[in-house]
Amino acid sequence: MESDTAYIRRRELAFRGPQDPQAQAEGAWLMLREVPRIREVHAPDGHRLVVTYDVREITYVELEQALTEVGFQLDNSLLAKLRRALYQYNEDTIRANLGLETRPETLQGAAQRIFVNLYRHQDHGCRDHRPRHWREYL
Structure with missing residues (x-):
């Protein structure tokens, strides 16, 4: 029997693009540290994050897709693409062996699934705290 470890x-996310990579890394760090399925997030330098997670709960592809959907620009160099493909193959194989196959429809809206709880708990002024019958009163 295998242990949970x-x-x-533990994967690295690197940021590049027209936006400042350091600002992107800081913004992603602020978002990812609140996600309950992520165990740990830290920034070893200005443009990278190291994320620790359980592959049974979330995958590297879902993390990258969620960050991309929100507007972050990740490193897209040849080395990053190779690393991404290796991580995806490795994690998809593990999930398939556990009976947790990742289906294409599972990846759609990854940002919504990952960040919806964070958004709900933020004080953003988009809530109407009145009871429903008061809001619908004409």
């Missing part, structure tokens, strides 16, 4: 992954 066999499913823990």
